[in-house]
Amino acid sequence: MLTSKGEYSFSTCWNIKRHSSGAEMIAEIQELGFQQVELNYNVTTEMLKTIEPMIERGMIGISSVHNTFPHTPDPDYGTDSVLLGFDDEVKRQKAIDLLVGSAEYAHRYGAKAVVVHPGEIPFANNIDETLKGIYHEQGKDSLAYQQLWSEMIERRESLSEHYLERIQHSLEEVCDRVLSKGYNVAFGIETRSRCYQMPTLAEAKKVRERMKGAPVYLWYDIGHGMMMDRMGLYQNAEEANAMKDDIIGVHIHETLGLSDHWCPYIHSKDMTFFDRFLDIIDAAPVKVYELKAACQPEEIEASHQLLISKIQERHHK
Template sequence: MLSFSTAWNSNRHRSGESIVREILEMGFDAIELGHGLKAHTVHEILSFQEKEGFRVSSLHNFCPLPPEVMVDNPDCYEFTSHRLTDRKRAVRLTLQTIDMAERFGAKVVVLHTGRIKTLKLTRHLRELVENEGNFTRRYSKEKLCAVLRREKVGESYIQRALDCLMEITDYASEKGIRLGIENREHYEAMPSEHEFVNFLQRLDAPNAMYWHDFGHAQIKHNLGLLDHSDWLRKMGPRTMGCHVHDVGWPFQDHRAPFTGEIPFEKLVQFLPPDCLFVFELHPRTAKEDILSAAARWRTLR
């Protein structure tokens, strides 16, 4: 299935109905509700769905946006926070997103699992790549230092995330909802690619699988932290869905597919036949580029 995220146009419309209409008029028959939607907009979309019957494929945690959060920020509360109150709030908001997914008839909630906020690794690595490239001796040394620092402190953050997710996966299972744990573009994010398989094994929840973000993986590829093809070959059997967007070298993401450097034709072969694909594009992406990309994408599957 090819779905489309409200991240592209939610800030341009005053009503939930107009957000959905614009997407449906481009030929998409399913939408993902993004993490930036306020509660009144989500309820407007729900009312519109009851009248029109369009399909909601997925919700991106947190949906709706917490009322106390003024700007779109999916990481406003994290399972890895050192504050117990923040972790409890993250769990509660995720359970509410699962409830909302059930109301929409969506079967998937996409979520982030947290960060090591005390580490500031990615910005420095990005600056080096932008200024010098990713094959210099200096960059190799700095990357190795970042990997060692990240590995040294990761376990305690992993355990915090797992403790939260065990409650969430049980609740989601009761509701018939699957959870897609998304790879992130920042090296501080949990879990890292090195940790991902073990993380899923320790979680041991059949309804929790990997969610592949093409753009985030390509950014990690450009940082020399993974090989995109090898990574997707490894994780393909564990993948339930993908956020689809392209990247211009080195870190210009959320572009229309086929306008950047990601070799989609090569990569989609590693994904299961029932994989859910969601276009998640920058608001400035031209509608003509979206329509062209969608037509080309449908020839791949």
């Protein structure tokens, strides 16, 4: 077992593909030194049968659950969909029911927050994939990238207010239902990894301001923010630091180019770039590593030690 990670939590996205048993998946995370876990959207009801006794016995703490939870196989309600922004009222209501369901699990497990992918601007094809392909082959400054990017931005900006309002109404309904049940659970709307997905940091700020008093915050995914910054969607570090008080939780990972979920500092071999996010991590009520399966236990340990020693240094300045 590696050193204890205290208040830091670890997402099951790291090892869920390797396990069919929930208890074995959690035990492997505990071996890394984590006492807190984020249950991600691929955790099934079957897995929960062996995880729930561990929660009840106090063997593991649940920091957060990731909507839609537990796993919902229907792609309409998956992580890359219009979800809370559906114009189709039946679909929107189902998305609301699923989020209320996630909140019920979070409440039952003593989790502080539900991570929410609120929605996206619908496009006929995956324009993000096309843009990333051009980014890799010709670069961000190429004419092909600039032209397609401006097409994407034009559609995104013309429709964002409409979808933002739909998302806000859905979140209001969710909050009303959850608060009437007496659940003390916060919702974190997460910064996303595709350029047509919502919210940008500015969109998250708008929702937060319009829903004053409701338990709706920003869930800041650092690596996704880095990717969107590189693609040209927003000024990541600057805007996120300005929103530090609006953040309920963070997904901690680093991005190499446009590839995400790597261990901070270790995989980029850059010992200073990630420092600009340390104040946010330090202040965030919920701190979750969201790493890919390729990250090895010794890399995770080295990354965490660097991160906490850098945060401690800041305290002593």
